[in-house]
Amino acid sequence: MIAPALTKNQTLVFDVLSHSDGPLSAYTILDKLRDHGFRAPLQVYRALDKLLERGMIHRLESLNAFVACAHQEKACCGAHGHGTVAFAICESCGHVVEFHDHAVDHRLDDWAKQRKFKPAKTTIEIRGLCETCSA
Amino acid sequence: MIAPALTKNQTLVFDVLSHSDGPLSAYTILDKLRDHGFRAPLQVYRALDKLLERGMIHRLESLNAFVACAHQEKACCGAHGHGTVAFAICESCGHVVEFHDHAVDHRLDDWAKQRKFKPAKTTIEIRGLCETCSA
DNA sequence: CTGAGACTGTAATGTTATTACATCAATTGC
DNA sequence: GCAATTGATGTAATAACATTACAGTCTCAG
Numbered sequence: 001m002i003a004p005a006l007t008k009n010q011t012l013v014f015d016v017l018s019h020s021d022g023p024l025s026a027y028t029i030l031d032k033l034r035d036h037g038f039r040a041p042l043q044v045y046r047a048l049d050k051l052l053e054r055g056m057i058h059r060l061e062s063l064n065a066f067v068a069c070a071h072q073e074k075a076c077c078g079a080h081g082h083g084t085v086a087f088a089i090c091e092s093c094g095h096v097v098e099f100h101d102h103a104v105d106h107r108l109d110d111w112a113k114q115r116k117f118k119p120a121k122t123t124i125e126i127r128g129l130c131e132t133c134s135a
Numbered sequence: 136m137i138a139p140a141l142t143k144n145q146t147l148v149f150d151v152l153s154h155s156d157g158p159l160s161a162y163t164i165l166d167k168l169r170d171h172g173f174r175a176p177l178q179v180y181r182a183l184d185k186l187l188e189r190g191m192i193h194r195l196e197s198l199n200a201f202v203a204c205a206h207q208e209k210a211c212c213g214a215h216g217h218g219t220v221a222f223a224i225c226e227s228c229g230h231v232v233e234f235h236d237h238a239v240d241h242r243l244d245d246w247a248k249q250r251k252f253k254p255a256k257t258t259i260e261i262r263g264l265c266e267t268c269s270a
Numbered sequence: 271c272t273g274a275g276a277c278t279g280t281a282a283t284g285t286t287a288t289t290a291c292a293t294c295a296a297t298t299g300c
Numbered sequence: 301g302c303a304a305t306t307g308a309t310g311t312a313a314t315a316a317c318a319t320t321a322c323a324g325t326c327t328c329a330g
Binding site: 025026027041042045064 | 316317318319320
Binding site: 061062086088090091099101103104107108111116117118119121122123124125126127128129130131 | 197221223225226232236239242243246250251252253254255256258260261262263264265266269
């Protein structure tokens with residue numbers, strides 16, 4: 001099962017995200033792509049949806065923003081991925097660190113199993129101050 | 136340090152949330168309070184902010200909605216609370232279960248300590264299907 | 271060729287949240 | 301008493317985020 005190539009719009013959106021040093025909102029992406037012919041939010045949202053499906057990008061729920069997956073180029077976190085992605089978000093500098101913690105995943109899975117809850121997507125986001133900004 | 140009484144608007148908003156069987160958006164709350172003189176979103180958002188500060192309600196980031204804290208009447212999850220709150224959200228029936236898992240908290244704290252990241256607020260939300268809806 | 275499916279373009283609209291400014295009431299310090 | 305401060309409120313306008321609806325294009329299997 002080989003993933004099809006990205007379309008032009010998907011490529012443009014992914015490039016913007018992967019070259020950014022922080023999360024971007026859909027509208028910020030739109031603005032950055034006006035020169036490439038983007039005119040409406042839907043062009044961005046459609047591309048974002050596909051990239052999310054593939055696990056190439058992540059959505060930060062607490063920011064309404066998007067980041068490229070830290071495991072560059074591998075689609076590693078998608079359907080075949082290693083569990084839930086977690087984020088630490090610095091509220092001062094905006095920097096985001098993506099991490100995975102198997103123990104946390106396992107613990108949440110256990111909770112779900114006990115309640116017979118079927119998880120579809122799990123969000124873990126820690127907002128605070130990074131080492132640099134809290135110094 | 137005794138908490139001051141809730142103001143009229145705060146009380147109205149809290150009552151709506153605590154009598155609801157599911158999460159409500161700010162605008163849904165606004166509609167429910169029109170009869171009580173609410174006319175603008177800001178009246179709701181201001182009350183929500185104060186209630187969040189006290190830990191009497193929680194915000195569900197992945198839904199842009201709000202719920203009353205499950206530990207009724209105690210302000211238990213606020214400044215003196217027992218760590219991070221987690222939620223399981225059924226995407227079919229909308230039901231939300233609030234829970235606390237000390238092991239998960241501890242694990243995320245460890246991660247933060249190692250990176251010298253200072254957490255301010257942590258969001259954990261599992262979206263999926265509850266037992267009833269997946270049957 | 272043609273019909274199905276996936277992607278695109280555009281406009282309009284819906285939903286969520288904030289900024290700006292004016293007013294009112296309670297509290298505090300002089 | 302009476303400024304000065306603080307915190308809550310009311311209203312309007314706007315900003316920010318996201319979706320619906322509809323039409324056109326492209327590709328490919330049959």
